[in-house]
Amino acid sequence: MRISARGPEASAALAALQRLIEESEPEEVFSGEPAHGWAPLAAGATVRGLAAAPGLAIGPVRLLRQRKIVVARCAKDPERERQRLGEALSMARAELQELYQEVRERSGPAGAAIFLAHAEFLSDPELLARADRRIARDESAGWAWRETIEEEAESLSKLDDPLLASRATDLRDAGTRVLRRLGGVIEEKAELPREPVILLAEDLTPSDAAGLDPARVLGFCTAGGGPTSHAAIIARSLEIPAVVGAGPAVLHQRDGVPAVLDGDNGILYIDPSEEDLAAARAARSALVHPCDEEHRDRHEPAVTTDGVRIEVDANAGLAKEASQAVAAGGEGVGLLRSEFLFLERDTAPSEEEQYAAYREAAEALGGLPLIVRTLDAGGDKALPYLPMPAEENPFLGVRGIRLCLARPELFRTQLRAIFRAAAHGSIKILYPMVSDVAELREALAITEEVRREMGAGRLETGIMIEVPSAVAMASELAGLVDFFSIGTNDLAQYVLAMDRGHPLLARQVDGLHPAVLRMIDQTVRAAAGKGTRVGVCGGVAGEPLGALILIGLGVTELSVSIPSIAAIKARIRNVSMADAQGLARRALACESVEAVRALGKG
Ligand code: PEP
Ligand code: MG
Numbered sequence: 001m002r003i004s005a006r007g008p009e010a011s012a013a014l015a016a017l018q019r020l021i022e023e024s025e026p027e028e029v030f031s032g033e034p035a036h037g038w039a040p041l042a043a044g045a046t047v048r049g050l051a052a053a054p055g056l057a058i059g060p061v062r063l064l065r066q067r068k069i070v071v072a073r074c075a076k077d078p079e080r081e082r083q084r085l086g087e088a089l090s091m092a093r094a095e096l097q098e099l100y101q102e103v104r105e106r107s108g109p110a111g112a113a114i115f116l117a118h119a120e121f122l123s124d125p126e127l128l129a130r131a132d133r134r135i136a137r138d139e140s141a142g143w144a145w146r147e148t149i150e151e152e153a154e155s156l157s158k159l160d161d162p163l164l165a166s167r168a169t170d171l172r173d174a175g176t177r178v179l180r181r182l183g184g185v186i187e188e189k190a191e192l193p194r195e196p197v198i199l200l201a202e203d204l205t206p207s208d209a210a211g212l213d214p215a216r217v218l219g220f221c222t223a224g225g226g227p228t229s230h231a232a233i234i235a236r237s238l239e240i241p242a243v244v245g246a247g248p249a250v251l252h253q254r255d256g257v258p259a260v261l262d263g264d265n266g267i268l269y270i271d272p273s274e275e276d277l278a279a280a281r282a283a284r285s286a287l288v289h290p291c292d293e294e295h296r297d298r299h300e301p302a303v304t305t306d307g308v309r310i311e312v313d314a315n316a317g318l319a320k321e322a323s324q325a326v327a328a329g330g331e332g333v334g335l336l337r338s339e340f341l342f343l344e345r346d347t348a349p350s351e352e353e354q355y356a357a358y359r360e361a362a363e364a365l366g367g368l369p370l371i372v373r374t375l376d377a378g379g380d381k382a383l384p385y386l387p388m389p390a391e392e393n394p395f396l397g398v399r400g401i402r403l404c405l406a407r408p409e410l411f412r413t414q415l416r417a418i419f420r421a422a423a424h425g426s427i428k429i430l431y432p433m434v435s436d437v438a439e440l441r442e443a444l445a446i447t448e449e450v451r452r453e454m455g456a457g458r459l460e461t462g463i464m465i466e467v468p469s470a471v472a473m474a475s476e477l478a479g480l481v482d483f484f485s486i487g488t489n490d491l492a493q494y495v496l497a498m499d500r501g502h503p504l505l506a507r508q509v510d511g512l513h514p515a516v517l518r519m520i521d522q523t524v525r526a527a528a529g530k531g532t533r534v535g536v537c538g539g540v541a542g543e544p545l546g547a548l549i550l551i552g553l554g555v556t557e558l559s560v561s562i563p564s565i566a567a568i569k570a571r572i573r574n575v576s577m578a579d580a581q582g583l584a585r586r587a588l589a590c591e592s593v594e595a596v597r598a599l600g601k602g
Helices: 010-023 078-107 109-121 125-136 141-157 162-179 206-210 230-238 248-252 274-288 321-327 351-364 401-406 408-424 437-454 468-472 474-478 488-496 514-530 544-553 562-573 577-589 593-599
Strands: 045-048 050-053 056-063 197-201 217-222 242-244 258-262 267-270 309-316 333-337 369-373 426-431 461-465 483-486 533-536 557-561
Touching (some): 050 230, 056 217, 078 162, 078 206, 125 141, 141 162, 197 248, 206 230, 217 258, 242 258, 258 274, 309 321, 309 562, 321 351, 321 562, 333 351, 333 557, 351 369, 351 408, 351 426, 401 408, 401 437, 408 426, 408 437, 437 461, 437 474, 461 468, 468 474, 468 514, 474 483, 483 514, 483 557, 488 514, 514 533, 514 544, 514 577, 514 593, 544 562, 544 577, 544 593, 557 562, 577 593
Parallel strands (some): 309 333, 309 557, 333 369, 369 426, 461 483, 483 533, 533 557
Antiparallel strands (some): 050 242
16 A cells, blocks of 8 residues: 655654554454354344344343433633633543553554544544634533534434444544533433443443443443444454444333343344253353363362462342352352342332342352342432432432431341341341441341341341441441451442542542552451451452452452452462462552552553
């Protein structure tokens, strides 16, 4: 290929092009034979689209609800609006530069290049001039910007060339990044559930796709998009099976319905039979782990090279995940987030329904431990059938154990279900969000009352350590319970005073921050004084570096997402406790989270 250029900046342009070509990796469009031999036996509901990233994903579907950003139409001071737009543009460009670096490190320059193209959109003089003319007519910066982007995206999407037409999505994505900064009433995208799902969406922008966490998004299926879209490219680099261009039927599926997404053939199978689900699981596991050492050894215990055994359990949201946890090598369920049974419904689950769910999980575990966390609602998990006064700061409001104590009938029903299910396995009770000794005493007293009423045996009881006051009082609290389970997700949010769902701050809510690690260290020491076991069930436990630091700090049980179990066990088998302790000491001495994370690279 010969490229020539003319004009005053010809040599700079040629050098930039040369660099881009040299750095680019061939961007393959996925096609070819399916890598698995799976096809359903029974023909059920299917949604057909285009194969975008290979693999089989199996799990409940979940629609990504994208809400609009609302902006005021008029503004009085054009100068001020110009300044606001300028600031929003510079911040968005800086964000894109950062995203480019991040994705480049993770997936290579081909996947990352799109973010440079987005930054180019934001510097396009023609677009900027059009927005400026609108501002001069007393439109607000947000309105002027959105209208300009929409007009341009509309005309791009009408072009015959599909490649140019697909740029409309990119332009809207880049435009939205600016819009989010322009005040007005901003409604952010709904948060993804914490448990793994197959994501359904109208379309995914490259920014959406780059932000997908493969531990939580098993696969995705979009109504729009094409196999060469950047969302598809990013899905392939993240190894997330994907189907695109499947039409509006994607948007009409009920949340939570089980499905199999076949990324090789571009088909989403809705609510397949149990038999088909089992066959798909077998095909997927042959696909994912053909000769994978970690997977092969997943049922072996996690013992350090100097002989210290660490229990690795699973976090589960639904009772039926207990069997998946065992199949993945979990030594129990270290956290059953029982609130998932309470969400997205019109009435609270009855005692009978809860009993059936806890019993199902306990039986699937065949005697392995099951830690049922009592209802952790409130905060970001509102229950429509439990109207509570509106709160300015729901994360600092009536959530977790506070809600259970405020609604003792709800708490008692759950406790009764737990005590009944305990006859079928090894169940322990865990109270969330405990922040105070008196509160724990009250929860324990209610539990004891229910136990007596039922004539049931005593169950081991623990508390989540996820609030700074609980750390400060850890010694007193440890004297009252059998175990602690540290929730690093919330602990980081409360220690760092940053909302874990905040659009700008959430990235910094990192459980490996030395401030959080020092809290964990303090907790472990206080618990050791009382002979209370300490586990961690927050996200940090599922990261290889996090797991090593935690065991080095003296944590003896880790509860992680199901897909992380084998890798975490393998990591522990490769380290000595002496080295983990050295790593933990170095982490505690760090002055920033970056310094802690750098320890993982050395
Ligand atoms: C935590 O806070 O770390 C935790 C495990 O609980 P959740 O993420 O459910 O709040
Ligand atoms: Mg929590």
